[in-house]
Amino acid sequence: MKFEQYSTDALMILTKRPPLVFTEGAGMWVTDHTGKRYLDFVQGWAVNCLGHSPQCIQDALGVQVKKIINSSPAFFNAPSIELAALLTQNSCFDRVFFANSGAEANEGAIKLARKWGKKNKGGAYEIITFNDSFHGRTLATMSASGKPGWDTLFAPQVPGFPKAQLNELASVEKLITSNTVAIMLEPIQGEAGVVPASKEFMQQLRSLTQQHGLLLIVDEVQTGMGRTGELFGYQLSQITPDIMTLGKGIGGGVPLAALLCREEIACFEPGDQGGTYNGNPLMTAVGLAVLKSLLQPAFLPSVKEKSEHLRARLRQLSAQHGLAGERGEGLLRALQLGKDIGPQIVEAARDLNPVGLLLNSPRPDLLRFMPALNVTIEEIDQMMSTLSDLITQFN
Numbered sequence: 001m002k003f004e005q006y007s008t009d010a011l012m013i014l015t016k017r018p019p020l021v022f023t024e025g026a027g028m029w030v031t032d033h034t035g036k037r038y039l040d041f042v043q044g045w046a047v048n049c050l051g052h053s054p055q056c057i058q059d060a061l062g063v064q065v066k067k068i069i070n071s072s073p074a075f076f077n078a079p080s081i082e083l084a085a086l087l088t089q090n091s092c093f094d095r096v097f098f099a100n101s102g103a104e105a106n107e108g109a110i111k112l113a114r115k116w117g118k119k120n121k122g123g124a125y126e127i128i129t130f131n132d133s134f135h136g137r138t139l140a141t142m143s144a145s146g147k148p149g150w151d152t153l154f155a156p157q158v159p160g161f162p163k164a165q166l167n168e169l170a171s172v173e174k175l176i177t178s179n180t181v182a183i184m185l186e187p188i189q190g191e192a193g194v195v196p197a198s199k200e201f202m203q204q205l206r207s208l209t210q211q212h213g214l215l216l217i218v219d220e221v222q223t224g225m226g227r228t229g230e231l232f233g234y235q236l237s238q239i240t241p242d243i244m245t246l247g248k249g250i251g252g253g254v255p256l257a258a259l260l261c262r263e264e265i266a267c268f269e270p271g272d273q274g275g276t277y278n279g280n281p282l283m284t285a286v287g288l289a290v291l292k293s294l295l296q297p298a299f300l301p302s303v304k305e306k307s308e309h310l311r312a313r314l315r316q317l318s319a320q321h322g323l324a325g326e327r328g329e330g331l332l333r334a335l336q337l338g339k340d341i342g343p344q345i346v347e348a349a350r351d352l353n354p355v356g357l358l359l360n361s362p363r364p365d366l367l368r369f370m371p372a373l374n375v376t377i378e379e380i381d382q383m384m385s386t387l388s389d390l391i392t393q394f395n
């Protein structure tokens with residue numbers, strides 16, 4: 001089939017898309033409408049944590065779709081009960097609310113913090129967030145985000161999100177007032193270009209919030225579910241946050257997200273929070289299959305092993321070509337190019353023949369790598385050798 005045979009005019013134009021229609025995916029590979037294959041190091045933006053259409057998701061969907069698809073949030077369903085229990089057994093949290101997207105989980109976190117502030121801190125509602133952070137595309141989560149330009153894009157913003165600078169404690173301390181209820185951050189800023197909060201900074205934020213009686217909220221939509229080599233990113237700094245949000249990897253490709261909190265924070269009352277599809281058995285059955293895969297004893301050690309390999313290869317490449325280095329945790333890594341050649345590399349990699357390579361450049365001077373967590377060493381090496389040729393060409 002030719003691309004021209006698809007009429008795309010009925011779709012809203014939201015981003016410049018290449019003239020490709022992806023029709024199939026398996027593991028680290030996708031196929032387009034012409035039958036061309038691509039090695040996929042984007043994986044739906046760190047969403048497909050087990051690759052495209054893994055067997056365990058096919059099985060979970062197949063079984064659950066025959067049992068019950070939607071039982072309504074007014075009633076209990078078995079997969080959501082089981083998934084919530086498994087999440088709490090494997091984290092520092094006690095209660096879970098399921099959502100359909102990362103932004104919706106973060107909206108829930110913001111509402112939970114405001115409710116807690118109303119009950120416990122005289123109506124304090126401000127949540128300190130960070131420059132360059134990304135928390136989603138609803139009005140409140142856009143307001144919480146520190147993405148340049150978003151403060152005016154759909155003005156007026158939702159008030160109550162003063163911005164501090166990541167890894168600079170004084171910039172946070174300066175913003176604390178009697179209106180402050182929480183501090184919210186990504187353990188690694190993903191969209192900003194894989195910028196980790198240091199372990200020291202995470203620990204400082206934990207003591208600062210304890211000292212002032214504030215909540216610490218971690219947005220783990222990108223860093224959670226094994227991405228960093230730990231099940232959750234906060235475990236890298238050995239802290240205990242009060243609230244965590246999950247998205248992306250938790251559904252392995254289907255729309256599923258979660259808001260988790262510790263018992264003493266769980267202050268929603270009936271009527272405060274909900275949603276038609278929230279915690280539906282079809283999606284939570286998939287989440288359960290994904291989490292069980294990540295909890296296999298050999299799984300996270302293998303993520304660490306692969307990430308060490310990717311890290312070493314990226315460092316080697318950077319040294320060879322005189323680039324600016326690499327950073328990240330686990331299988332969320334960035335190569336700093338030192339020049340604004342990221343978008344050209346992404347385009348050239350995709351257009352390679354006979355086999356393309358899908359990469360992502362969230363900032364023009366870097367590439368971000370977010371392969372499936374079960375990527376093989378051979379697939380990493382194949383990507384690295386293609387990338388090395390491209391960098392020779394553009395550097």
Ligand SMILES: *Cc1c(COP(=O)(O)O)cnc(C)c1O
Nearest residue numbers: 101102103134135136190221222
């Ligand atoms: C992707 C992302 C979100 C938004 O998730 P959606 O499912 O797109 O709403 C929020 N926070 C972080 C850190 C993300 O990476």
